[in-house]
Amino acid sequence: MPSKALILVDFENEWIDENSDYYIGDVSKLIENTNRLIDFCRGQAYKIIFIAHVEADSDGAFAPGSKNVAIIEGLDKLEGDVVIEKNKISPFYNTSLEDELAGIDSIVVAGILTNLCVRSTVQDAYDRDFDITVVTDCCQALDQQIHDFTLRDLKETREEVQLVRVEEFVQ
Secondary structure, eight states: OOSEEEEEEOOBGGGGOTTSTTOOOOOHHHHHHHHHHHHHHHHTTOEEEEEEEOOTTOSSTTOTTOGGGSBOTTSOOOTTSEEEEESSSOTTTTSSHHHHTTTOOEEEEEEEOIIIIIHHHHHHHHHTTOEEEEEEEEEEOSSHHHHHHHHHHHHHHOTTSEEEOHHHHTO
């Protein structure tokens, strides 16, 4: 059983749909970095967990069954990877994430949006005493200033959280 997990938060088509109010722009470098992270973690026998935000009462953004809640096609997702749907900011709220993390003490987090669901994942994991690493260039916010502020604030308020770039992590 793996003792480490990679949690990939909200890598969904909604963020890359140019017609969406949630469009975050070009994610090609984010996807390239994240695939490098996924490949490394697979090679180290990490449990791979994808989180998908789905709003059950919506027929617009994040609507159940829509193509926009699907995992971004360019990501190296495999059939055996765990996919957990959430409907709140935290993937720990009312989901099976804690059960999936049973026996795991160390998590690596990447995802979209740095300042919302990624941050919430880190905060809630921190409160559950996980060792946490955030791979900063495998996360994205609406803009660089928000991204940088969120990471700086996480580090200042939870100094045990490790912040690294993918290049550092895979060495």
